[in-house]
Amino acid sequence: MTVTTGIMVGGIYALVALGWVLIYKCSGVLNLAMGELTLIGAYVSLSFYSMGMPFLLALLCSLIIGLVLGILTERIFLDKLIGEPVLTVIMVTVGLSFFFKGTVEFIWGTDTRVFTPPVFSIEPIHIGQIVIGQVYLWSFVAAIILLIIFVCFFKYTRWGLAMQATADDEMAALSLGVSARFVYAAAWAIAFMAAGVGGTLLGNINGLNISVGYLGLLVLPAVVLGGLNSVPGAIVGGITIGVLQNLCGAYLDRYFPGGVKEVAPFAFMAIFLLFKPHGLWGWERIERV
């Protein structure tokens, strides 16, 4: 049962991790602001929901706002940094994360908020021997549906193919008439949307406060596990981290009290990096002087 819950939560991580990998693949930006993106999405949809909208409509509205914010963020901050050193870009995303976090706390406060009335009923579902909360199940289903939509988007639409081309070889894509600036903006917009949905679902599980942003940070171990530039890697990594986290919470907490659940993914990641620095399916770059 712990494993099942882990897989369900991992589905959400996978969704957010997909957004992260997308930004990295398309524009080479290592984004440390992912947790705050989930926060913003979650709070926006919560606001819409408590204004009396149906849940799906609220989710849709937060997707639209995520789209706009993503494009704005890219245009205002990241657009000027193409070709700058890694540290500069990372620190801009760190700055962005503080900016977003401060703004969110300023607007919505730090108290834990819940979706009232609850979106999903608290009656658990029995599948054979396994008992799962409805929230987990529906979150997982939603995450999987969105993952499928995104994957189809990349495989079959014109824009998705353009993004794949840019990710593969920017110069070749540019010479074939793909607008790189459009692709960057689209990557950020999609990342914002994916993170927003992920945040909303996470907020439904435990209530919504700043710590959801910390959960968003857990995508970093997930993407490192899968390899930074691999979409299937992100999905597998997300689910693995979800399972690992729940297993540690269930079994190790007795021996090491005090938040093993939060730290375990990072500790695991630090050890994992010692053995496989490029993740499971990441590209190994051969460096030349």
Next chain:
Amino acid sequence: MSTTWLPCGTYHQNYVHDHAWWQTKFIKAKMILLLIILFVIIPLVADSYGLSILNLVGYTILGAIGVQLLIGFCGQITLGHAAFIAVGAYTSTLLILEFPWPKILMDWGLAYPISILIAAIVSGAWSVLFGLPCARVKGFYLILTTMAAQFITVDFIITGYVSQIGGRGQAFSLPPGTIKIGPWVIDSDLKVYFVMLVLVIVCVIGVLNLIRSRVGRAWIAIRDNDISAEVMGINVIKYKLLAFYVAGFIGGVAGAFWISNLAAISPEHFPWFWSLWLVGVILIGGVGSIHGTIFGSVFMVVVMEMLQLAVIPLADIYPKLLVDFLFIKEAVFGLAICVFMIFEPNGLAYRWWQMKNYFNLWPFSY
């Protein structure tokens, strides 16, 4: 080798002159003036509030020098430096509170100075432990392992285990009078200020000297390109770990110093925010420059204080602002980093350099 611009007609005839700290009499006079201002004039004129801000600046400088060493000189990006500061602070506190000091050391007031040294060594060793992955990974992956250092050290080990020692609950309180250096009990802002000044000057001069030595040149070579550094015969792993050790050492000094200013320490004093804050300080000050660390620290602390002063009058109109100040601070800090990175990637140190050049060459700047 010399990094200062010499006036026209002054030149060196031997290496001793070339390596001298103060290359001309004028520079020497300037530096002595600075020391007089720091040691005599500021303590005379500044009130308790001003001194407390200066102490915060000093703490930030001590913390940020280590980050500057790692990021600016060795190219190893760290986002977990607060963990090492925390290790230093906790080691020093535990030593003072729990260690059975021999009576003679207590009488001579040596317990705190010795604990600073031990704290620095322990925190350097802890830093090396988390620097070990740098042997295999670099860039973004190293950032993640240092982040892991922050979460494992502060949020897990210190909160869960170290804080339980002695059964004091979450915070260690330091009773007044426990922190003594020689005959002086460190109990006022003024005395903390002098401790800070001595530590900062020692650390800054130590790091400056280290950077112009063989070790520093090896670090800079690694920063610029670690593969070519290895080809040139530099033991890359050794020097990277040494950088981590020195950075952790100074971080430990910073942590051990800061407990003299606090009545109690708890894990909340060393959040992840503080790690990122230190990185922000060196980015705004200028990466790869010790001056930059100092400028960045002064700038950030003073700007935040001014922000606070600006918020207080507004609080009459919007009382909510006072509560939300922390969030405004975070947002402004984030925005400041973004703006500096986009419009002034060389930081304040570069502006300072330009200004100095302008006046050195004035009025004929060509």
